[in-house]
Amino acid sequence: AQSVSQHNHHVILSEAASLELGCNYSYGGTVNLFWYVQYPGQHLQLLLKYFSGDPLVKGIKGFEAEFIKSKFSFNLRKPSVQWSDTAEYFCAVNPGGSYIPTFGRGTSLIVHP
Amino acid sequence: GAVVSQHPSWVICKSGTSVKIECRSLDFQATTMFWYRQFPKQSLMLMATSNEGSKATYEQGVEKDKFLINHASLTLSTLTVTSAHPEDSSFYICSASGGLTDTQYFGPGTRLTVL
Numbered sequence: 001a002q003s004v005s006q007h008n009h010h011v012i013l014s015e016a017a018s019l020e021l022g023c024n025y026s027y028g029g030t031v032n033l034f035w036y037v038q039y040p041g042q043h044l045q046l047l048l049k050y051f052s053g054d055p056l057v058k059g060i061k062g063f064e065a066e067f068i069k070s071k072f073s074f075n076l077r078k079p080s081v082q083w084s085d086t087a088e089y090f091c092a093v094n095p096g097g098s099y100i101p102t103f104g105r106g107t108s109l110i111v112h113p
Numbered sequence: 114g115a116v117v118s119q120h121p122s123w124v125i126c127k128s129g130t131s132v133k134i135e136c137r138s139l140d141f142q143a144t145t146m147f148w149y150r151q152f153p154k155q156s157l158m159l160m161a162t163s164n165e166g167s168k169a170t171y172e173q174g175v176e177k178d179k180f181l182i183n184h185a186s187l188t189l190s191t192l193t194v195t196s197a198h199p200e201d202s203s204f205y206i207c208s209a210s211g212g213l214t215d216t217q218y219f220g221p222g223t224r225l226t227v228l
Contacts, residue, residue, distance in 0.1 A: 043221040043222055044157075044206070044219035045219070046218070090156065090157070100159070101147075101159070102159075103156045103159075105155065105156045106155070108154075
């Protein structure tokens with residue numbers, strides 16, 4: 001069965017620090033990849049997605065993610081975090097041709113002002 | 114962007130009663146809707162996938178007679194938790210998609226507490 005691993009469960013950073021959250025998946029074929037964010041008390045929102053093309057994807061709020069097929073990874077990055085980035089981040093993977101997603105466990109990010 | 118609403122946002126009920134949760138896509142037609150359960154500090158667990166006009170597809174371990182899903186129109190899906198028990202207390206989230214492999218848009222969730 002396909003699985004999605006988010007290795008960092010809790011990350012604590014100071015403002016202006018750089019961020020990288022790991023996401024690895026186990027499916028060997030074509031995949032569609034997503035990062036979602038859940039701010040405290042709010043619903044899940046799409047940060048960015050990759051279906052095909054340039055493996056470096058730009059999302060909202062200064063986030064980006066790089067798809068590295070050989071490593072089965074889709075890590076999320078931001079060069080300088082802000083206090084408002086405090087949230088739960090979820091990686092999700094759809095096998096190509098399927099609309100059934102598999103979510104990672106999530107990473108809780110706390111940014112200190 | 115696409116908006117998905119859920120109603121109610123929270124509900125408290127007695128053990129043995131049934132609770133209906135609505136999920137609506139407000140500004141697009143949702144070919145597919147998903148129902149998730151989210152436990153505290155854990156990921157989303159997909160419960161079922163429903164396509165408009167057809168029976169829902171349930172994930173392994175999810176009781177279809179307990180969690181009744183209806184997707185009667187392209188903008189509305191409902192989840193009914195029948196004969197709810199305290200262990201059914203959870204955060205239920207729906208999402209809607211416009212088509213195969215399309216992005217999912219999530220509702221705000223419904224907090225169910227069964228006493």
